[in-house]
Structures are given as structure tokens and as C-alpha cells.
Amino acid sequence: MIYGVFSDVHANYDALRTVLKHLHSFRPEGYLCCGDLVGYGPQPNECVELCFALPNFRCVIGNHDMSVLDRLPVAWFNSCAAEAIAFTIKTLSPKARSLLETMPLSLDFGDITLVHGSPRNPAEEYLLTGEQFLENADFWKTQVCFVGHSHVPLAMSRAGEKFPEVTALRHGEKILLEPRARYIFNPGSVGQPRDRNNRASCGIFDTEARTFEIFRLEYKVQKTQELMRRRGLSELLIERLGNGW
Ligand code: ZN
Numbered sequence: 419m420i421y422g423v424f425s426d427v428h429a430n431y432d433a434l435r436t437v438l439k440h441l442h443s444f445r446p447e448g449y450l451c452c453g454d455l456v457g458y459g460p461q462p463n464e465c466v467e468l469c470f471a472l473p474n475f476r477c478v479i480g481n482h483d484m485s486v487l488d489r490l491p492v493a494w495f496n497s498c499a500a501e502a503i504a505f506t507i508k509t510l511s512p513k514a515r516s517l518l519e520t521m522p523l524s525l526d527f528g529d530i531t532l533v534h535g536s537p538r539n540p541a542e543e544y545l546l547t548g549e550q551f552l553e554n555a556d557f558w559k560t561q562v563c564f565v566g567h568s569h570v571p572l573a574m575s576r577a578g579e580k581f582p583e584v585t586a587l588r589h590g591e592k593i594l595l596e597p598r599a600r601y602i603f604n605p606g607s608v609g610q611p612r613d614r615n616n617r618a619s620c621g622i623f624d625t626e627a628r629t630f631e632i633f634r635l636e637y638k639v640q641k642t643q644e645l646m647r648r649r650g651l652s653e654l655l656i657e658r659l660g661n662g663w
Contacts, residue, residue, distance in 0.1 A: 420444055423605045423630075424620040425452035425534075425566030426480070427469065429459030429506065430609025430659075433618040434468060436637035437608050444622050448474030452566030452605070453534035455518065456510070457482025458502045458655055459609050460645040466514040479521040480534040480566065481541050486510060487518055490541060498652045505651060529625070531563040544568045551582035551602060562595070562623075562630075563602045570613045571606030571621075571632050575599050586613065589634040603630050609642075616662035 422441030427434050441449070449472045456462040457480075469475055484490040485503050492500045510518075523540045525532040536543035536550065537557035545554065545565050551574050571587040577599040587593075587606070595601060606619025617634035624630075643656045 419448065419625045420446045421623045421625070422446040422449045422472075422620065423451075423564055423603070423623050424449070424608050425564075425605050426454040426569050426607035426609060427451070427456075427459075427465050428454055428482070428607065428609035429456045429462040429465050430618075430642050431459070431461035431464045431468070432642050433609045433637045434465050436635050437618050437620040438468070438472070440633060440635055441620055441622065446622070448476065450530070450532055450564055450623070451475070451477035452532055452564050453478045453480025453521065454482045454566060455480070456486055456506050456514075457499065458651075459642065460649045460651060462486075462506050462509055463511045463514045465609075466517050470517050476525055476527075476532060477521050478525055478532045478534055478540065479518070479523055482506075483518050483521060484541060487515070494542075498654050501652055502655060505649065509649075526558070526560055529561045530623075531558040531560045533558075533563065533565055535567040536565060537563060545574075545602060545604070546570070546572070546584070548574070548582040548584055551576060551584075554602075555600075561600055563600075564623075565602055565604050566607070568604060569607035569611055570604060571619050572602075572604040573630070574602040587632040589617075589632060592629050592631040595628040595630070597628075601630070606632065606634075610659060611662045614662050616660060
């Protein structure tokens with residue numbers, strides 16, 4: 419089965435459409451998303467509705483989605499993020515809100531687990547190191563776990579009792595899964611990349627070929643920035659999008 423994998427859309431509709439167009443060319447039978455459909459960006463309703471129209475769309479809830487639904491205190495966020503959450507609450511349609519409410523904290527099916535942050539703390543932990551891989555090892559049971567939240571495309575793997583390896587993934591990099599190793603993959607962020615590369619990030623997971631491949635795609639960053647400005651979102655967030663940070 420081929421899955422399109424993405425995360426952290428953050429209401430960036432142009433980036434989302436670019437990513438979905440690319441993933442569609444692989445004819446995926448399903449789509450996996452690690453949460454944060456909204457927050458930061460200018461078009462939350464369009465993003466939520468487009469994602470939920472995808473075939474076999476499976477998505478877990480992210481910390482921004484939770485805060486918009488009043489399940490995580492706004493005090494958790496910095497002031498720019500909190501401002502964007504207030505904008506999202508004001509803008510969100512009843513339909514988009516009810517779709518966000520269907521998203522669970524974690525999902526596992528077949529050989530795949532989905533969480534936003536980490537298996538032990540799906541709403542908050544930024545999973546970035548080999549130590550964290552070990553600390554999380556008993557909190558998920560499948561061979562592969564997809565996470566988001568850090569907005570950095572990463573492959574983490576552990577074969578047997580070895581210390582986990584952590585690799586930052588670049589465009590076109592393809593990981594071949596070893597049968598006995600375990601993996602945590604972060605597909606990076608669609609709508610707000612944070613690895614000093616402003617291209618939208620996504621991946622393809624092929625369960626038969628046992629591969630995960632990352633793609634970085636150019637989209638009209640300025641168009642999203644202009645829309646953010648018109649909607650009164652903070653200059654810091656606008657600038658950040660251009661810098662990929
Ligand atoms: Zn996020």
C-alpha cells in the first residue's frame with residue numbers, strides 16, 4: 419500500500435495544495451497526517467476540508483488543533499502562536515471544527531502508529547534525539563511510527579539493541595526499512611518548515627517496497643504571506659515562513 423504522509427499543515431492552503439498534487443502523482447491509496455492542520459496560517463477551513471476529502475485520510479490531533487478546541491491552554495504557546503490561535507478560533511467554520519473534533523490523540527493500525535509529538539506525550543514532546551527514541555520505545559508497538567510537531571524531516575531507527583540513529587532527511591532521500599529494525603519518521607511540515615528551507619515537506623511510505631521517501635516542494639510562499647498580512651497575523655510569523663524557520 420502506498421501512503422502520502424504529511425504533517426503540520428498549519429492552515430497554509432497553497433503549500434497543502436502543492437504537496438497533495440505531488441503526492442497524488444504516486445497514486446496513494448491513503449493519506450497519513452500527524453496533526454496541526456490549523457494554527458499560524460491564514461486558511462484553516464480550506465485546509466481542514468481539503469484534507470478530510472482525501473481517500474482513506476487518517477489524522478491525529480496536534481497541539482494547535484487541541485488549543486483551538488479548548489483542550490490545551492493557550493498559555494502553553496508563545497504570544498505569536500497564541501494570537502494565531504485566537505484568529506483560528508474566530509475564523510473556524512462549524513463544519514471544520516466538527517471535523518477537527520474527530521481526530522484522536524494517537525492511532526495505530528497494521529504496522530503503523532501515528533502521533534503528533536511523541537508516543538509517550540503526543541501533545542507536547544518534540545522528538546529529536548536517540549535518547550528520546552529509547553525513552554519512548556515502550557509507548558508504541560508497531561514497526562513504524564510517524565510523528566510531526568518539530569517541523570523537521572527526520573528518520574530515526576534502531577536495529578536490535580544498538581543506540582538509535584537519527585538522520586535529517588533532504589529532498590529525494592529514500593530510507594529502505596530493515597525487517598527487524600524500528601523506525602520513527604517525521605515527514606516535516608507542509609505549512610511552516612523549520613529547517614532553514616522554506617519548501618513544503620511531505621513523504622511517500624510504500625509498505626510493499628518498505629521505503630519512506632521525502633520531498634521538498636516549492637510553493638508560492640509570498641501568496642501565503644500576503645494573505646497572512648491581510649488577515650492581520652503577526653509579522654514575525656510572516657517573516658518566519660519565508661526563512662523556513
Ligand atoms: Zn506544528
